[in-house]
Amino acid sequence: MSGGSESAVSRETEAQRPTGAESESVEDEFSPIPYEGLSPLDTPIGAAAHRASQVLHPSSVNALPKPARRRVITIANQKGGVGKTTSTVNLASALAVQGLTVLVVDLDPQGNASTALGVPHHSGVPSSYEVLLGEVKAAEAIQQSPHSERLFCIPATIDLAGAEIELVSMVARENRLKNALSPAALGDEDFDYVIIDCPPSLGLLTVNALVAAKEVLIPIQCEYYALEGVGQLLRNIELVQSHLNPELHVSTVLLTMYDARTKLADQVAEEVRAHFGSAVLRSVIPRSVKVSEAPGYGMTVLDYDPGSRGAMSYLDAGRELAARGYRNEKQGNE
Numbered sequence: 001m002s003g004g005s006e007s008a009v010s011r012e013t014e015a016q017r018p019t020g021a022e023s024e025s026v027e028d029e030f031s032p033i034p035y036e037g038l039s040p041l042d043t044p045i046g047a048a049a050h051r052a053s054q055v056l057h058p059s060s061v062n063a064l065p066k067p068a069r070r071r072v073i074t075i076a077n078q079k080g081g082v083g084k085t086t087s088t089v090n091l092a093s094a095l096a097v098q099g100l101t102v103l104v105v106d107l108d109p110q111g112n113a114s115t116a117l118g119v120p121h122h123s124g125v126p127s128s129y130e131v132l133l134g135e136v137k138a139a140e141a142i143q144q145s146p147h148s149e150r151l152f153c154i155p156a157t158i159d160l161a162g163a164e165i166e167l168v169s170m171v172a173r174e175n176r177l178k179n180a181l182s183p184a185a186l187g188d189e190d191f192d193y194v195i196i197d198c199p200p201s202l203g204l205l206t207v208n209a210l211v212a213a214k215e216v217l218i219p220i221q222c223e224y225y226a227l228e229g230v231g232q233l234l235r236n237i238e239l240v241q242s243h244l245n246p247e248l249h250v251s252t253v254l255l256t257m258y259d260a261r262t263k264l265a266d267q268v269a270e271e272v273r274a275h276f277g278s279a280v281l282r283s284v285i286p287r288s289v290k291v292s293e294a295p296g297y298g299m300t301v302l303d304y305d306p307g308s309r310g311a312m313s314y315l316d317a318g319r320e321l322a323a324r325g326y327r328n329e330k331q332g333n334e
């Protein structure tokens, strides 16, 4: 009995401990972190409810500025499991929930982005494979995510696994996605953002994604060897830039799976900020069970648990991403 009350006390004490970053690591359901703008008097459950209602009722969230021109962003890092797909679908969802129309292009034969968006992607469904091969128009492969009227996806089926080889002998093999995503090919829908999820390799699929976009977003996991392979990715980006797509640049770096309980996470974050400077978003995505559970339900974390810290951090990251693009446009830097 005394153990129970002790743990209740210590949790409450935890809630009032103003340690900031350190308490960020506590799992969502026990999250004591007051989210910016909330009354500090809110209980954790009250804070979660408030956050959920912010996400569920977008009118209470400031709508994001529409970019003057469609932004095409490729999410790339050839290292596996760093949060490319998770960031693709949750940023897309964060932008959609805040009023923008977003198309996700799943360019990974694993089809994880399609799964997380709740979009069918069994063999035979018109997909990024047929789009790349020129067999169907992009508009014919676009499906709406069941969770949002502003979120769309060109899914990936397992057929895409063969594309890496099939593309080799094709005409304009590096430009196929770019051509397939031309405004005419995308149909009537007025997409503000196109976000492309890449496979964990630097093959022709990723090259197609780098040619089709103006911006690259690199997710970096706050773990050992975080920057391993990033040099090679940057060299590939430079190659694409100098031969195929002069406008390409690394506009954004997103720190993922941040666990503030570890010193390592901070060290990695510092190293990444020293390396990439202002390209690194201030918002950092915490390691959170809710984030990893959501795809199992065919949902983004914003739909699965809108009040969770994972959802809020992606919402923040989306807001930052949109504000930066808007600022760049205003400054004429785009």
Ligand SMILES: Nc1ncnc2c1ncn2[C@@H]1O[C@H](COP(=O)(O)OP(=O)(O)OP(=O)(O)O)[C@@H](O)[C@H]1O
Residues within 6 Å of the ligand: 079, 080, 081, 082, 083, 084, 085, 086, 087, 108, 112, 198, 199, 200, 256, 257, 258, 285, 286, 287, 288, 289, 291, 292, 293, 310
């Ligand atoms: N913030 C997070 N907290 C907890 N788990 C996460 C988080 N982000 C991603 N994960 C989990 O880590 C794993 C890898 O994430 P994800 O699939 O997004 O990486 P990826 O870079 O797309 O992987 P791949 O290279 O295989 O395509 C997944 O199981 C995902 O659910």
Ligand SMILES: [Mg+2]
Residues within 6 Å of the ligand: 084, 085, 086, 108, 112, 197, 198, 199
């Ligand atoms: Mg992936």
